[in-house]
Amino acid sequence: MKSWNELHSDRYRPVDSNLTDTKPLVIDTDANPQDILECAVQRLRASSDLLQTLYCLCFKHADVEDIPHITHVLYLLTKDGCDLLQVAQQKMLSWKAPA
Template structure:
């Protein structure tokens, strides 16, 4: 079944990238289910980390750990959101013709 790609470029850079060369990209022509699963994997990992932190006592926590934790949560969540956006667009275009 032919598809229409809503993205002008096949490879879309993720927003969490900090370089100009965008070494991490999303293949916008990949199977939307695979993209969706990759998104869910990252969002689940982020959610699991937040759940673990919610249950922890921070009395003995090093203050330097906070930026490390928030950075990991940002990367997981942002990448997951970027992947979900691509999967959503692809699924709209992969609908069977009426």
């Protein structure tokens, strides 16, 4: 008998930003490609907006611990967004219009 992971390995793709062995965060590759794309855009836009804010800020009063916190957030948003874009691209390239 196949395990749950074997049955769903093609449908549920783990995001690369997972740092655990069990990969709890996944992308449903059967979801509507437009919805997957919108999720990607949302994460990449949030990452871009944060970078723009940081570019405009003065760091005179920033704590040295802020830098790793900010880079971690940017990494997670950007990596998840890129993973989602890759799935959306694969789905859209193989998508065929209904006859």
